[in-house]
Amino acid sequence: MSEPDMSDSEKTPGTPDPSRRDFLKNTALFGATVAGLGGGLELLTRRPGANAEGTEDLGELAQGRVIQPVGPFDTKEKVTAYRAMTTHNNFYELGLGKGDPARHAAALHTRPWTLRIDGEVRKPITVDIDTLQSWFPLEDRIYRMRCVEGWSMVMPWFGFPLAALLRRADPTGQAKYVQFTAVSDPKNLPGQRSRVLDWPYTEGLRLDEALHPLTFMAVGLQGRALLPQNGAPLRLVVPWKYGFKGIKAITHITLTRTQPPTSWSLAAPGEYGFYANVNPDVPHPRWSQATEQRIGESRRRPTLLFNGYAEQVAGLYKGMDLRRHF
Ligand code: MTE
Numbered sequence: 001m002s003e004p005d006m007s008d009s010e011k012t013p014g015t016p017d018p019s020r021r022d023f024l025k026n027t028a029l030f031g032a033t034v035a036g037l038g039g040g041l042e043l044l045t046r047r048p049g050a051n052a053e054g055t056e057d058l059g060e061l062a063q064g065r066v067i068q069p070v071g072p073f074d075t076k077e078k079v080t081a082y083r084a085m086t087t088h089n090n091f092y093e094l095g096l097g098k099g100d101p102a103r104h105a106a107a108l109h110t111r112p113w114t115l116r117i118d119g120e121v122r123k124p125i126t127v128d129i130d131t132l133q134s135w136f137p138l139e140d141r142i143y144r145m146r147c148v149e150g151w152s153m154v155m156p157w158f159g160f161p162l163a164a165l166l167r168r169a170d171p172t173g174q175a176k177y178v179q180f181t182a183v184s185d186p187k188n189l190p191g192q193r194s195r196v197l198d199w200p201y202t203e204g205l206r207l208d209e210a211l212h213p214l215t216f217m218a219v220g221l222q223g224r225a226l227l228p229q230n231g232a233p234l235r236l237v238v239p240w241k242y243g244f245k246g247i248k249a250i251t252h253i254t255l256t257r258t259q260p261p262t263s264w265s266l267a268a269p270g271e272y273g274f275y276a277n278v279n280p281d282v283p284h285p286r287w288s289q290a291t292e293q294r295i296g297e298s299r300r301r302p303t304l305l306f307n308g309y310a311e312q313v314a315g316l317y318k319g320m321d322l323r324r325h326f
Helices: 006-010 020-035 038-046 082-087 129-134 162-169 263-267 310-317
Strands: 114-119 125-128 139-146 151-161 177-182 202-206 216-221 235-237 250-256 291-294
Touching: 082 151, 082 216, 114 129, 114 162, 125 129, 139 235, 151 162, 151 235, 162 216, 162 250
Parallel strands: 114 250, 151 291
Antiparallel strands: 114 125, 139 151, 151 216, 177 202, 177 250, 216 235
């Protein structure tokens, strides 16, 4: 990952340029899915402010609901502008620049999409994304997101807890870790034709981290289906860890006995560890992690241990040396 580029994170992100056709297709499919679901539909109508008031001036891109912080895990901090969340991205399959994922969004084909869950489970699962979404009541989570590069956002996700999905696969007593693998489609994804990472992108969690109630599978952002640049159709969100743990466009989840390799720790083992817990006291070898640039703010703000979720997650790491297990 590149060194923090403040000129990049401070500048106003450009006009969103997702393929309109793909966006409409995506939204239509999502609408159809939600309409077929008691839980999701109820949630869409039950949440307050189901209109575009107060959102950024984005024309049709701002049709999502206004999400209010009502859940126990929701931050009340100001939600980042939708335009910034969808045009300032890291998604190397779609290019290395912050604006590339939005520009190349149409290259990610999100239907049909199959998720497979296997490994140390009693009930392996192979399911298409629309069926998967119908299994769970969909809920909102307003989380802080802190990138290892030193910028941050507040993002209103829409989805379901990872624990609900893993329980359905019924992990065996041997399962200790969870490995996630992202889409592999070098024919269409421009970034996968470069050797910047060993494709496909992979990530991992300890099983207890994966089962933590904060750990979330997102299918939407700000009440709308995820756009490709944000990891459609299914992406992981682990709000107390650096953003690179939040693997996008997931196709495969395997429960394992041993700690799985992860893309960034393979690419630069001295810089990116398996745990990647947000920690202002453990600098990246090339920059401090003490502060962050919240996108949309003028001044840097202090970074919080576990990204402000210490109360919920510090217990997972009791007795661990957080410098060694960075
Ligand atoms: N997932 C995949 N498949 N490929 C990627 O390059 N980048 C990661 C993460 N997930 C990445 C990925 C990084 S470095 C960050 S900071 C977050 O996605 C950014 O998420 P956002 O663009 O939705 O803010």
